[in-house]
Amino acid sequence: MVMMMRYKDNPEAGKTEAASGCSMPAGSEDKIMHAAFMVGDSLLIASDGMCSGKPSFAGVSLSTTANDEQHAKKIFGALSNGGNVQMPMGPTFFAKRFGMVQDKFGVGWMVLGGMETPPAK
Numbered sequence: 001m002v003m004m005m006r007y008k009d010n011p012e013a014g015k016t017e018a019a020s021g022c023s024m025p026a027g028s029e030d031k032i033m034h035a036a037f038m039v040g041d042s043l044l045i046a047s048d049g050m051c052s053g054k055p056s057f058a059g060v061s062l063s064t065t066a067n068d069e070q071h072a073k074k075i076f077g078a079l080s081n082g083g084n085v086q087m088p089m090g091p092t093f094f095a096k097r098f099g100m101v102q103d104k105f106g107v108g109w110m111v112l113g114g115m116e117t118p119p120a121k
Contacts, residue, residue: 002036061108072113
């Protein structure tokens with residue numbers, strides 16, 4: 001984690017929306033206003049401040065790759081814990097291991113391990 005700030009921790013907390021330029025629905029004090037974290041060489045920035053109601057990840061899946069089959073199985077197992085396996089891990093034409101799972105938060109994942117390199121033309 002590079003940084004994380006909850007709404008209650010921002011320097012403008014307690015000011016009106018007009019004064020701070022930031023609205024915060026009641027009960028959002030512990031939600032993440034800004035977060036930044038590294039995934040490999042990429043910086044990802046996230047916020048859950050604009051969410052309301054029940055989260056829905058319908059129609060969206062994230063993909064993650066592993067260099068080998070064992071690492072792919074480990075990732076898949078961790079994501080499956082408390083989740084729902086949609087396609088068990090198995091060999092495919094594009095990876096030695098591929099599986100699909102919805103994690104315990106409802107996020108869809110596609111896990112690939114041991115990627116096959118297409119033949120040169």
